[in-house]
Amino acid sequence: MKNLEKEFSLEYIRASGPGGQNVNKVATAVQLRFDVITSPSLAADVKTRLIKLAGKRMTDAGVLIIEASKFRTQEKNREDAIGRLYELVRKASERPKLRHKTKPTKASKEERLKEKKRVGAIKKIRRDKQGFE
Numbered sequence: 001m002k003n004l005e006k007e008f009s010l011e012y013i014r015a016s017g018p019g020g021q022n023v024n025k026v027a028t029a030v031q032l033r034f035d036v037i038t039s040p041s042l043a044a045d046v047k048t049r050l051i052k053l054a055g056k057r058m059t060d061a062g063v064l065i066i067e068a069s070k071f072r073t074q075e076k077n078r079e080d081a082i083g084r085l086y087e088l089v090r091k092a093s094e095r096p097k098l099r100h101k102t103k104p105t106k107a108s109k110e111e112r113l114k115e116k117k118r119v120g121a122i123k124k125i126r127r128d129k130q131g132f133e
Contacts, residue, residue: 007041008034008085010078015069029069032081037062042089050092064088 015029036047036058054064066088068081104112 007039008032008082010081012074026074028072028074028077029067030074030077030081032064032066032068032085034064034066034085035062036064045095046089046092049096050088053088053092 009032011031011033012027013029013031014027036042036050036054039047042050050064051058051062057065059065064085066081066084068077068084070080071077
């Protein structure tokens with residue numbers, strides 16, 4: 001993950017929202033750009049999972065864009081953006097557990113059929129009552 005520091009670029013932009021005169025003068029928000037597709041430090045399966053995890057933050061060209069404007073200082077926003085990138089990569093690095101198919105037990109099948117019989121009996125009673133009214 002240390003190699004990632006050389007692969008992303010940071011751009012400082014003006015943050016939106018309240019902040020008085022300061023918001024119009026100082027570029028405190030950070031836009032982090034990381035090219036997932038061409039990254040040599042990520043394995044192919046990690047890239048695939050990262051693209052899926054990123055969702056709308058991915059561009060069509062395969063660039064992940066993370067915007068951070070939570071804090072009032074450029075430094076804290078930079079740390080926030082880099083931290084969020086590392087967290088996404090960490091999550092993408094975890095292999096999902098494989099699901100093993102299982103068959104329902106005999107007891108669960110019997111329980112299901114018993115419930116179906118009960119519901120069917122209730123409907124039959126309702127159906128028979130309608131003829132008398």
